[in-house]
Amino acid sequence: MAVIAPEGTMTGFARLVTDYTVFAYLRDVFVLPDHRGRGLAGWLARAIRTHPGLAGVQTWMLATRDAHAVHERAGFRPVPHPECYMSVPKP
Numbered sequence: 260m261a262v263i264a265p266e267g268t269m270t271g272f273a274r275l276v277t278d279y280t281v282f283a284y285l286r287d288v289f290v291l292p293d294h295r296g297r298g299l300a301g302w303l304a305r306a307i308r309t310h311p312g313l314a315g316v317q318t319w320m321l322a323t324r325d326a327h328a329v330h331e332r333a334g335f336r337p338v339p340h341p342e343c344y345m346s347v348p349k350p
Contacts, residue, residue: 270294304333
């Protein structure tokens with residue numbers, strides 16, 4: 260999904276990896292520096308989370324280093340039982 264400014268330039272985008280039923284991973288929420296501070300990242304995350312085609316998705320995940328508050332406004336919370344989640348680290 261992309262955010263396009265009135266003059267037609269892209270100001271931000273996000274990718275979603277999903278099976279449309281069980282799992283969705285919100286990935287790469289990005290807003291260009293000149294457009295930050297206007298709530299676009301939060302709007303983008305909420306627009307994706309509330310898209311009617313994704314209403315049946317049971318589990319949503321994302322990873323962020325510095326935008327926890329932005330994504331909390333879109334409904335994301337820390338994972339329950341983090342002791343159960345695992346990953347394969349990239350070498």
